[in-house]
Amino acid sequence: MLRIQGFLLLIEGFFMLTLLPVTYFHHGINAFSMPFSALITVLTGFILCIATKKVKGQKINHREGVITICISWLVMSVFGGLPFLLSKSVPNFTDAFFEALSGFTTTGATILTQIEAVPKDILLWRSMTQWIGGLAIIVFAVAIIPFLSVGGMQLFMTEMNGINYDKLHPRTMHTAKRLWGLYVFFTLLETLLLNWGDMDLFDAVCHSMTTISSGGFSTRSSSIANYSHYSQVVVTFFMALSGCNFTLLLITLVRNPLALFKNEEFKHFVIMIFTVGTLLALALIFMEKADVGYSIRTSFFSVVSILTTTGFFVCDYTAWPVGLWVLLLYLMFIGACSGSTAGGIKIIRHLIFTKNASLELKRILHPNAVIPVKINKKALSKNVIFKTMTFVFVYFFIFIIGIIALLTLGVDFNTSVGATISTLSNLGTGIGSVGPYGTYAFLPQIVKWILVLFMLLGRVELFTLISIFSKNFWK
Numbered sequence: 001m002l003r004i005q006g007f008l009l010l011i012e013g014f015f016m017l018t019l020l021p022v023t024y025f026h027h028g029i030n031a032f033s034m035p036f037s038a039l040i041t042v043l044t045g046f047i048l049c050i051a052t053k054k055v056k057g058q059k060i061n062h063r064e065g066v067i068t069i070c071i072s073w074l075v076m077s078v079f080g081g082l083p084f085l086l087s088k089s090v091p092n093f094t095d096a097f098f099e100a101l102s103g104f105t106t107t108g109a110t111i112l113t114q115i116e117a118v119p120k121d122i123l124l125w126r127s128m129t130q131w132i133g134g135l136a137i138i139v140f141a142v143a144i145i146p147f148l149s150v151g152g153m154q155l156f157m158t159e160m161n162g163i164n165y166d167k168l169h170p171r172t173m174h175t176a177k178r179l180w181g182l183y184v185f186f187t188l189l190e191t192l193l194l195n196w197g198d199m200d201l202f203d204a205v206c207h208s209m210t211t212i213s214s215g216g217f218s219t220r221s222s223s224i225a226n227y228s229h230y231s232q233v234v235v236t237f238f239m240a241l242s243g244c245n246f247t248l249l250l251i252t253l254v255r256n257p258l259a260l261f262k263n264e265e266f267k268h269f270v271i272m273i274f275t276v277g278t279l280l281a282l283a284l285i286f287m288e289k290a291d292v293g294y295s296i297r298t299s300f301f302s303v304v305s306i307l308t309t310t311g312f313f314v315c316d317y318t319a320w321p322v323g324l325w326v327l328l329l330y331l332m333f334i335g336a337c338s339g340s341t342a343g344g345i346k347i348i349r350h351l352i353f354t355k356n357a358s359l360e361l362k363r364i365l366h367p368n369a370v371i372p373v374k375i376n377k378k379a380l381s382k383n384v385i386f387k388t389m390t391f392v393f394v395y396f397f398i399f400i401i402g403i404i405a406l407l408t409l410g411v412d413f414n415t416s417v418g419a420t421i422s423t424l425s426n427l428g429t430g431i432g433s434v435g436p437y438g439t440y441a442f443l444p445q446i447v448k449w450i451l452v453l454f455m456l457l458g459r460v461e462l463f464t465l466i467s468i469f470s471k472n473f474w475k
Contacts, residue, residue, distance in 0.1 A: 006048025103129025108216030108428025134213025216311030243336030343426025
């Protein structure tokens, strides 16, 4: 487990080193925050790898895999917060850790109040943390370090919870490599398209990394609002792409061109975007007397951004009529497809939950009938249905506990609701004071640490982290 942390830190340090040209170009040869952070990270990773070289070849079991995943996010965030702290972009360790973890978990909740004043190398590192966390650093490590030999498939399955494990290749390394290849391709394609518009290369790179990772960090305090309509459309498309199941995307591209379009979850994902987007657009046109083009563009951008838990914004949707932003609040719980970079409960669980609830009425009327819940024309086992129902219940239970905790600590109701759901769903942008154009900087440190826990819970799919606190887990 320590050996894995060592290799992850080496990877993180390598990414920091790639930013040195940007650092020296903007700050001169005497700049120290990024190179010093990279040196500390690489040195620590190297020491861990050397100290654990005798355990090379050992396998890890399920329990160790779960612990490794949870520890990895914490370790990566501790060292990932060094550039924020050393550059004095944030005032203390809590804020540095919060910003880094928000990046790696692709939450997008920020404590930065004047983003344009932050050094460019720090902004690029901020975007890069989300890009690394998007498809998970663990998958990346398994892909490029086959000699880890520490139960690659166990880590892969633990990290990519929710994916349909129809392996594209018999070896985990090749599967992860192909996923990351697709991930990189989408990032480069979006960068080219945005740079073709009104974004310079720096902004295009930063926004591409935070779009395809469903992260939402921007180089501007106004997010995407001040960019052209063309850029907003491009970002909308790639946000929707990031909300698709990456495994299905890859299968569609290399094996079965119709695989994605036959998937029931994907169909509901598309239907939900067009249904809610159209309703919001019509409401803005007839209730707010807004321009047709603006209403359509803004509505669909907001729906896709929130449904994929990206968190970009082009307007303050909390200024809309209450019914409209409450509808967006509901989308914050849902999330996009399983196996995507998005957070939230995921559409597949909502499908199972609603189908089982409707079929339960039929079972009451026909107690002797066998009426299974089917997804993609396949009947689900009772075990899968039970786990799904339990997950949804636990998710809402934690959400309520979070609201109560924040209210107890003096946070107002709207902000408590917004901060809890936005961190638990890895969305970043919520309602209240943490809505569009808001930040988390004003919150007390104890509240920030509670939200850190919610970001972790959302990123590792609840049960992975909660299971650590079970007695049976340690037996």
